[in-house]
Amino acid sequence: DQQVKQNSPSLSVQEGRISILNCDYTNSMFDYFLWYKKYPAEGPTFLISISSIKDKNEDGRFTVFLNKSAKHLSLHIVPSQPGDSAVYFCAASATQKLVFGQGTRLTINP
């Protein structure tokens, strides 16, 4: 069973607008959530994280929101830039191992 789901395989956003990537999870034991960004032929790169005791974490253009009651998290990127085009994975953790979603391919159009 897929414990972490990203239901949108792809998303296209115009440069300068907001990108919103969504992620749902089923395991209530997860206590830490992360977003990774991946370019082709490279490993995932850590972007931003949030602990389950918080509902928002912000880092520059990136903000992650966590809704524990809905078991939902989202990543907001504003303003979106062409260099943001990549595959984004959300991941969750209850122990040391990360459980990843399937990824969302974000394309920023000029």
Added chain:
Amino acid sequence: GAGVSQTPSNKVTEKGKYVELRCDPISGHTALYWYRQSLGQGPEFLIYFQGTGAADDSGLPNDRFFAVRPEGSVSTLKIQRTERGDSAVYLCASSLSGGSSYNEQFFGPGTRLTVL
């Protein structure tokens, strides 16, 4: 400083052969992880080392897969009697320590394994 490195970057083998994939973690990182990413999927956990010992190998799919980390640094993932379904990108990650879920994992570029 140097990140996580993995060799080879690409490996093509024939069904039934044995392969070894190598991971060099970031210096000083005591925790090391192996993940496997199949086409169109996110990475899936295989095994986690804390120092030299495998602390969690619950993700290894079967007994054809084995991993070692004899000196607590470099790790080797070994796959016996490879099958076409083993074709995937094998990712290695390391973190400063593995004591909780809050330690950021740094990933290598992966080894793309193709089993013909």
